[in-house]
Amino acid sequence: MKKMVFVLLAASSFTMAGECAIFTSPVDFSVMRGGYSTWYTSTQPIVNIKKNYKFTSFGDAYKEFDEHVRKEIKEIICEKQKWSGAANYKIVWQQTERSYQFTATFDTFAYK
Secondary structure (H helix, E strand, O other), X not given: OHHHHHHHHHHHHHHHHHOOEEOOOOOOOOOEEEEEEEEEEEEEEOEEOOOOOEEOOHHHHHHHXXXXXXXXXXXXXXXXXXXXXXXXXXXXXXEOXXXXXXXXXXXXXXXX
């Protein structure tokens, strides 16, 4: 029984260590080591004249951008560069007459 509990605890610790965390809160320097700050940006047309004049709502455009950035964080920041994740994750936007403009900013971090 003790061996099973130990194996379960070890497996759960390994799983948590391998996850890519994305936080909106700042880096907690008591348990994290700060990395670098970076950003991603994208402009999406409200009406895409290249795709049969398809209308894109703000909600759909925001969701698509957020999903893309989170995928990039997981693939590049966590898997390729071996950081634990991103903190201070924030998306700001502007809307013009013809497009939505999104910018995501965040700080990389590693657990101590």
